[in-house]
Amino acid sequence: MSSISKHHRELNESGEGKCSVPMWSGGCPNGFCDNAAYGEPEFSQRAINRVTGQTYRLDGRYDGYVPGLACHAHGGPRVRTFMDGSAWCAVLPDFINLQESNAGFGETREAAIAQLGYQP
Numbered sequence: 006m007s008s009i010s011k012h013h014r015e016l017n018e019s020g021e022g023k024c025s026v027p028m029w030s031g032g033c034p035n036g037f038c039d040n041a042a043y044g045e046p047e048f049s050q051r052a053i054n055r056v057t058g059q060t061y062r063l064d065g066r067y068d069g070y071v072p073g074l075a076c077h078a079h080g081g082p083r084v085r086t087f088m089d090g091s092a093w094c095a096v097l098p099d100f101i102n103l104q105e106s107n108a109g110f111g112e113t114r115e116a117a118i119a120q121l122g123y124q125p
């Protein structure tokens with residue numbers, strides 16, 4: 006059983022890590038998703054399936070096992086956040102640089118995301 010690495014658990018100073026969702030090949034573990042990840046899976050309200058008794062995410066996003074960070078396809082955040090000097094900065098995946106791209110700033114991560122105007 007391969008274990009997850011630091012970059013699957015922690016974001017770097019640019020707010021980036023790698024998706025920790027295990028991949029399978031022919032029934033055997035075969036590494037990790039490793040797509041760019043900007044945080045852990047986002048919270049979703051859950052509902053219960055009365056037939057199976059299992060709960061599921063109401064937002065319909067990926068609901069499998071995620072040991073650490075997750076890419077957007079695996080339920081992780083779409084917005085990347087990082088510290089720019091003493092302020093939080095929030096950008097979208099098509100970010101090039103602060104001159105050309107849309108960005109939000111704030112004293113907190115949440116404030117920066119709100120200023121970016123992004124709605125999940």
Ligand SMILES: [Zn+2]
Nearest residue numbers: 024038076079
């Ligand atoms: Zn992934």
